[in-house]
Amino acid sequence: MIEMKQVFKKYPGGSKALQGLNVSIAQGEFVYVVGPSGAGKSTFIKMLYAEERASAGKVLVNQVDVTKLSARKVPFLRRQLGVVFQDYKLLPKKSVYENVAYALEVIEKDQKFIKQRVTEVLKLVGLATKAKRFPHELSGGEQQRVAIARAIVNQPKIVIADEPTGNLDPTTTWEVMKVLEAINAQGTTVIMATHNREVVDGMRHRVVRIEKGRIVSDRAGGDYDGY
Amino acid sequence: MMAIKTWIRHLRDSFISIWRNRWMSLASVGAVTVTLLLVGVFVALILNVNKIASDFEKDVEVKVLIDTTMKETKALALAQKVKKLPDVAEVRYSSKEDELQKVIDDFGEDLSLVDQENPLHNVLYVKATEPQKTADVARQIDALKGTSEVLYGKGKIDKFFQMVDTTRTIGLVFIVALVLMAVFLISNTIKLTIAARQHEIEIMKLVGATNNYVRVPFMLEGMWLGLFGAVLPIIAVAAGYMSLYERLSPIVQNEVFSFLEPTNFLLRLSVILLAMGVVIGIFGSAMSIRKYLAVK
Numbered sequence: 309m310i311e312m313k314q315v316f317k318k319y320p321g322g323s324k325a326l327q328g329l330n331v332s333i334a335q336g337e338f339v340y341v342v343g344p345s346g347a348g349k350s351t352f353i354k355m356l357y358a359e360e361r362a363s364a365g366k367v368l369v370n371q372v373d374v375t376k377l378s379a380r381k382v383p384f385l386r387r388q389l390g391v392v393f394q395d396y397k398l399l400p401k402k403s404v405y406e407n408v409a410y411a412l413e414v415i416e417k418d419q420k421f422i423k424q425r426v427t428e429v430l431k432l433v434g435l436a437t438k439a440k441r442f443p444h445e446l447s448g449g450e451q452q453r454v455a456i457a458r459a460i461v462n463q464p465k466i467v468i469a470d471e472p473t474g475n476l477d478p479t480t481t482w483e484v485m486k487v488l489e490a491i492n493a494q495g496t497t498v499i500m501a502t503h504n505r506e507v508v509d510g511m512r513h514r515v516v517r518i519e520k521g522r523i524v525s526d527r528a529g530g531d532y533d534g535y
Numbered sequence: 536m537m538a539i540k541t542w543i544r545h546l547r548d549s550f551i552s553i554w555r556n557r558w559m560s561l562a563s564v565g566a567v568t569v570t571l572l573l574v575g576v577f578v579a580l581i582l583n584v585n586k587i588a589s590d591f592e593k594d595v596e597v598k599v600l601i602d603t604t605m606k607e608t609k610a611l612a613l614a615q616k617v618k619k620l621p622d623v624a625e626v627r628y629s630s631k632e633d634e635l636q637k638v639i640d641d642f643g644e645d646l647s648l649v650d651q652e653n654p655l656h657n658v659l660y661v662k663a664t665e666p667q668k669t670a671d672v673a674r675q676i677d678a679l680k681g682t683s684e685v686l687y688g689k690g691k692i693d694k695f696f697q698m699v700d701t702t703r704t705i706g707l708v709f710i711v712a713l714v715l716m717a718v719f720l721i722s723n724t725i726k727l728t729i730a731a732r733q734h735e736i737e738i739m740k741l742v743g744a745t746n747n748y749v750r751v752p753f754m755l756e757g758m759w760l761g762l763f764g765a766v767l768p769i770i771a772v773a774a775g776y777m778s779l780y781e782r783l784s785p786i787v788q789n790e791v792f793s794f795l796e797p798t799n800f801l802l803r804l805s806v807i808l809l810a811m812g813v814v815i816g817i818f819g820s821a822m823s824i825r826k827y828l829a830v831k
């Protein structure tokens with residue numbers, strides 16, 4: 309469960325990225341966050357995993373107010389979320405297997421469990437045969453699937469993605485979307501910022517449209533323009 | 536507390552990281568090696584100068600020539616009196632016959648004075664409790680009746696002690712400067728490797744790694760690099776010292792001083808260099824990683 313109440317965000321430079329955001333997202337939903345460049349989509353996403361802190365308002369993630377979370381507790385919030393980015397953010401010196409395993413090593417899981425779980429997740433994203441490769445040896449679509457595998461390996465209730473298909477061509481975009489759909493079908497909440505019209509119109513879900521730091525429309529099964 | 540398996544993972548990660556960043560690792564080890572080599576040579580030098588200086592200090596004594604008119608029994612009484620003076624540690628009586636024997640030992644029997652009546656004085660050799668008090672002690676003895684002359688190389692000795700003090704100070708300053716340079720060099724080299732890995736640290740934190748979890752493998756890495764960097768200097772300094780010791784010791788055998796005995800000294804020096812390598816490595820990586828760990 310995610311809830312934002314009157315969230316404002318003003319960056320040190322003075323730009324007002326969020327100006328009174330209110331939204332509520334239930335467990336198991338798939339939500340697109342759309343809007344023009346600079347609207348505040350990334351800032352909205354960053355509120356959720358405490359990369360940026362709100363200037364005012366409440367951000368509840370699984371009943372915890374993230375705006376009041378101490379720096380020491382932030383890692384524990386992030387372990388409950390899966391996060392996916394446009395630029396994949398894979399560890400360049402770690403293999404595919406090691407990248408995914410890292411998220412489980414951090415929470416001190418057993419070696420045996422890690423091996424079994426990572427293998428399982430790599431199979432799910434269709435990369436079982438590339439476990440020993442390094443990120444730079446993979447295509448963009450494959451790298452993004454590794455990032456998704458890492459995001460879901462700990463079976464989080466919520467997966468957050470900021471323009472996950474931003475760097476991908478149409479074919480690989482659909483590969484990645486299919487994986488996100490599958491995760492959502494298993495009951496995971498998916499929140500995805502995007503400005504990819506084809507994706508939003510092609511796979512219908514709830515669409516939250518942000519412009520100038522405010523939500524201007526919010527429709528279940530809507531299209532990219534908010535209708 | 537971290538679980539054992541986590542420590543094992545950190546150890547594994549630190550080795551993997553050293554290997555995958557092998558050129559940077561080599562550069563860091565090189566920096567440690569060069570600085571510890573210099574530190575090692577300097578420490579060996581300074582400690583030996585110290586040793587020699589203290590050998591000399593121990594040897595400084597006042598030579599008191601007793602009036603030739605004074606009988607031996609009275610001379611011995613004078614010795615007792617001198618012994619009771621403040622700051623006097625040791626008094627040794629040497630009769631004029633003993634003195635003559637010494638001269639003969641040094642210069643051979645064919646000296647003309649052997650045939651004549653012994654012209655030498657009965658002598659007291661006096662050591663002060665501290666070398667710096669020598670001048671004081673000499674003055675007090677001079678004031679006593681029955682002493683014809685008090686010798687201790689006045690200004691010369693004072694100057695010698697001054698020189699020893701200066702050498703020590705300069706040496707200490709040098710070592711401190713070298714250590715600072717080492718820390719700076721290593722933290723900079725590691726900073727270079729970490730700047731390249733800033734991205735990695737950011738990602739690690741995104742998937743929920745705590746600061747400690749990110750920090751430990753880097754610190755272990757720094758520790759290994761420092762440890763590896765100490766190996767070559769230890770071997771070089773040990774080999775160099777042993778060969779110098781073997782060559783120089785026979786030459787100074789009869790002097791008042793000797794060099795530090797290698798086995799014990801080198802063992803301690805090795806421990807010092809290893810410890811310095813480890814501390815420098817850990818400290819360097821801790822310093823260079825700090826700013827990347829800050830959370831908003």
Ligand SMILES: Nc1ncnc2c1ncn2[C@@H]1O[C@H](COP(=O)(O)OP(=O)(O)O)[C@@H](O)[C@H]1O
Nearest residue numbers: 319321323325344345346347348349350351352
């Ligand atoms: N770190 C930052 N510092 C200052 N201003 C920022 C920062 N990040 C974003 N902004 C500003 O906040 C506004 C919203 O940015 P962002 O949330 O990235 O929008 P979007 O993801 O919708 O393109 C923009 O005007 C942007 O310039």
Ligand SMILES: [Mg+2]
Nearest residue numbers: 349350351470
């Ligand atoms: Mg953005």
